[in-house]
Amino acid sequence: MSLITVIEPHPLIRLGILQLLSNVEPSSSLKGEDYSSIARDTPCTDESDLVLLSISSFEDVHALTTATERVFAPKAMLLLSDSSDMPHSVQGLPPSVAGYVPKNAPPEVLQASVRLVLAGGSCFPMRPNVANSQQSLLTHFKPVNWQIDNERKTKAANANPESEMLGLTPRQYEVLVLLARGYPMKTVGRYLNISVATAKAHTETLYQRLDVHNRNAAVYEAVSRGATLGWPSIGGPQQSAEA
Incomplete structure (x- = not known):
């Protein structure tokens, strides 16, 4: 504990x-x-x-x-x-x-x-690296809202480089992004318009592909590999040491 x-x-x-x-x-x-x-x-x-x-x-x-x-x-x-x-x-x-x-x-x-x-x-x-050096941390934390299908598809397309880097499908990456924000499985399913069982199946698969066993470890592993998970202000240990 x-x-x-x-x-x-x-x-x-x-x-x-x-x-x-x-x-x-x-x-x-x-x-x-x-x-x-x-x-x-x-x-x-x-x-x-x-x-x-x-x-x-x-x-x-x-x-x-x-x-x-x-x-x-x-x-x-x-x-x-x-x-x-x-x-x-x-x-x-x-x-x-x-x-x-x-x-x-x-x-x-x-x-x-x-x-x-x-x-x-x-x-x-x-x-x-640009003139907006006074941007707050808060501006980089945007809540996920993929209830509109076209917006969700656009976000999934933009996420392809990170999903490929992590060895995940775009849908598995979407699930990981929502898990990183602490959403329960029922909410993940609602945002992605899939059943809870399907959301759990995607979760188990992405855990296997990242070689982890829980949500926290999955988030840390993804960030450690250089993924932002939609949060440009969050970096892994190496990035934070350079800041």
């Missing part, structure tokens, strides 16, 4: 985040803390698999992440920021920092980011 710790100074926000994450990993244990928890002199006895650390300013990010690392020794840390953009000048963070998500991001973005980081991936924005 994995332990997820949420460090947020505002009680109501902390409670909301905990409720939001309650269905992300059924086998996970959730714990809420405020900033007083990282001011302790002694380390916490329970090592967290993931710490979601709230930061109000990137000016304080080094002190907060260092203190969190010392007290909780997390396997991974995900920053929850009041800002939509993490400055590329921020360096020297603990190696456990695996990404950040703006607090105003949609709930499914936070849930998907948590799943990805728990699976061993990272969630950093790509270093921009």
